[in-house]
Amino acid sequence: xxxxxxxxxxxxxxxxxxxxxxxxxxxxxxxxxxxxxxxxxxxxxxxxxxxxxxxxxxxxxxxxxxxxxxxxxxxxxxxxxxxxxxxxxxxxxxxxxxxxxxxxxxxxxxxxxxxxxxxxxxxxxxxxxxxxxxxxxxxxxxxxxxxxxxxxxxxxxxxxxxxxxxxxxxxxxxxxxxxxxxxxxxxxxxxxxxxxxxxxxxxxxxxxxxxxxxxxxxxxxxxxxxxxxxxxxxxxxxxxxxxxxxxxxxxxxxxxxxxxxxxxxxxxxxxxxxxxxxxxxxxxxxxxxxxxxxxxxxxxxxxxxxxxxxxxxxxxxxxxxxxxxxxxxxxxxxxxxxxxxxxxxxxxxxxxxxxxxxxxxxxxxxxxxxxxxxxxxxxxxxxxxxxxxxxxxxxxxxxxxxxxxxxxxxxxxxxxxxxxxxxxxxxxxxxxxxxxxxxxxxxxxxxxxxx
Amino acid sequence: xxxxxxxxxxxxxxxxxxxxxxxxxxxxxxxxxxxxxxxxxxxxxxxxxxxxxxxxxxxxxxxxxxxxxxxxxxxxxxxxxxxxxxxxxxxxxxxxxxxxxxxxxxxxxxxxxxxxxx
Numbered sequence: 001x002x003x004x005x006x007x008x009x010x011x012x013x014x015x016x017x018x019x020x021x022x023x024x025x026x027x028x029x030x031x032x033x034x035x036x037x038x039x040x041x042x043x044x045x046x047x048x049x050x051x052x053x054x055x056x057x058x059x060x061x062x063x064x065x066x067x068x069x070x071x072x073x074x075x076x077x078x079x080x081x082x083x084x085x086x087x088x089x090x091x092x093x094x095x096x097x098x099x100x101x102x103x104x105x106x107x108x109x110x111x112x113x114x115x116x117x118x119x120x121x122x123x124x125x126x127x128x129x130x131x132x133x134x135x136x137x138x139x140x141x142x143x144x145x146x147x148x149x150x151x152x153x154x155x156x157x158x159x160x161x162x163x164x165x166x167x168x169x170x171x172x173x174x175x176x177x178x179x180x181x182x183x184x185x186x187x188x189x190x191x192x193x194x195x196x197x198x199x200x201x202x203x204x205x206x207x208x209x210x211x212x213x214x215x216x217x218x219x220x221x222x223x224x225x226x227x228x229x230x231x232x233x234x235x236x237x238x239x240x241x242x243x244x245x246x247x248x249x250x251x252x253x254x255x256x257x258x259x260x261x262x263x264x265x266x267x268x269x270x271x272x273x274x275x276x277x278x279x280x281x282x283x284x285x286x287x288x289x290x291x292x293x294x295x296x297x298x299x300x301x302x303x304x305x306x307x308x309x310x311x312x313x314x315x316x317x318x319x320x321x322x323x324x325x326x327x328x329x330x331x332x333x334x335x336x337x338x339x340x341x342x343x344x345x346x347x348x349x350x351x352x353x354x355x356x357x358x359x360x361x362x363x364x365x366x367x368x369x370x371x372x373x374x375x376x377x378x379x380x381x382x383x384x385x386x387x388x389x390x391x392x393x394x395x396x397x398x399x400x401x402x403x404x405x406x407x408x409x410x411x412x413x414x415x416x417x418x419x420x421x422x423x424x425x426x427x428x429x430x431x432x433x434x435x436x437x438x439x440x441x442x443x444x445x446x447x448x449x450x451x
Numbered sequence: 452x453x454x455x456x457x458x459x460x461x462x463x464x465x466x467x468x469x470x471x472x473x474x475x476x477x478x479x480x481x482x483x484x485x486x487x488x489x490x491x492x493x494x495x496x497x498x499x500x501x502x503x504x505x506x507x508x509x510x511x512x513x514x515x516x517x518x519x520x521x522x523x524x525x526x527x528x529x530x531x532x533x534x535x536x537x538x539x540x541x542x543x544x545x546x547x548x549x550x551x552x553x554x555x556x557x558x559x560x561x562x563x564x565x566x567x568x569x
Contacts, residue, residue, distance in 0.1 A: 401526065422534055427531045429531055450459065
């Protein structure tokens with residue numbers, strides 16, 4: 001199924017990525033990062049007049065992008081962002097920081113820089129969602145009523161679920177965890193660099209939960225392999241990757257490609273291994289496996305913790321009550337419209353949405369316009385056919401200087417932007433170029449509502 | 452949005468390059484204007500100046516490649532497929548063409564200014 005199949009020609013979004021070729025190589029190259037031609041919020045008709053109160057819980061990539069688009073689409077609405085985080089992290093850059101290619105400042109900016117004009121920003125964390133009363137409550141007890149709510153509260157890294165884990169020790173004794181933030185990503189590079197000088201056992205893994213950017217643990221494994229080769233210590237090192245199930249990636253054809261690359265790079269894959277504990281002193285990680293717990297010693301480890309919805313979401317009526325997304329509290333939305341299945345004036349976008357896959361910046365780029373379109377159509381009392389088909393993309397770094405542009409949907413279909421030109425499973429420099437220089441500008445343009 | 456929009460591309464380039472985008476656009480415009488003016492003023496191409504400009508342009512092509520390698524923290528040995536070589540060719544060609552036009556315009560203006568002062 002092609003992505004366009006989900007977007008009828010008379011609908012609000014008709015996606016035709018090939019048209020970008022008409023803008024020449026620069027445009028084509030920019031599209032490779034996935035989503036440049038995604039639907040975005042430049043209104044086709046004039047703004048809709050309304051006095052609606054719209055609350056956006058979360059001012060990360062999804063929340064800011066939604067705020068920017070709504071502020072352009074609605075005239076007279078009260079739009080309120082609620083988030084205590086003053087710093088904004090460009091999270092796709094963490095891998096590059098942890099590879100020693102970018103300073104940690106590369107990923108850090110301020111939320112205030114992106115809050116659209118006319119949008120109120122309440123610098124508090126949402127502590128409680130009360131969808132029956134149509135209000136959110138902040139940690140200071142402030143009640144914020146709404147007519148429409150967009151939840152973009154991201155996710156929580158559950159390091160506490162790993163017995164013995166201490167995030168304060170990231171960067172020391174071979175402990176890395178580049179997901180934890182800019183400082184941790186930088187410290188992880190220091191730990192990896194030390195390991196690359198000496199060799200030993202490098203241990204990489206991913207959690208059993210849904211996670212943001214599921215390709216990142218694999219990318220970092222490939223990066224470690226390449227750094228060791230560059231330093232001339234690959235022969236003194238073993239690299240192990242512990243997969244949480246019987247695949248290396250959720251898309252079967254990509255999983256097979258990664259398996260072949262692992263074989264080529266002499267990376268040992270362990271399947272059905274879920275990390276449950278770590279002994280930082282002994283440098284041993286314990287994994288739950290079908291055959292019982294198994295300990296794997298390491299000299300360097302990149303810990304990727306379980307990920308769950310933030311507590312305020314998890315503990316609310318918004319979360320899935322049953323099914324695969326219930327345990328970790330992801331929000332119960334229709335996977336096409338991103339509208340809540342029980343509270344029709346609520347949408348969820350970004351990491352917190354309980355949909356298959358889709359916890360990447362590229363997902364945000366495609367999700368937000370759909371949710372915004374539905375919200376605006378609801379305000380204007382008109383039908384809406386916009387649908388998100390699960391499109392996401394992953395520039396899968398396979399060595400420093402090369403990456404594969406993997407694009408797929410809910411159904412594991414590959415959705416290459418340029419079939420026959422940029423093969424999705426080919427390691428290419430052009431994809432690396434996009435990752436290093438074009439992804440961040442597109443991301444910033446997205447959260448400003450310009451792309 | 453029904454189709455791809457050039458404003459998206461422009462917004463991304465603006466984020467990517469910041470003020471440098473405007474400098475590059477200005478230099479490109481100035482180079483084209485200078486070359487156009489010289490062509491108009493002299494009523495045709497000067498083959499010797501074009502040759503000199505092309506030699507400078509060759510260096511410009513390699514300069515563009517070096518700049519790309521620097522900003523992407525990679526090298527051209529990382530090229531992995533035909534599209535990579537195509538991109539390398541486009542970068543080199545753009546650098547060559549841009550530098551050649553700029554050099555032709557600048558050298559021509561120097562000549563025009565020299566003639567005027569003589």
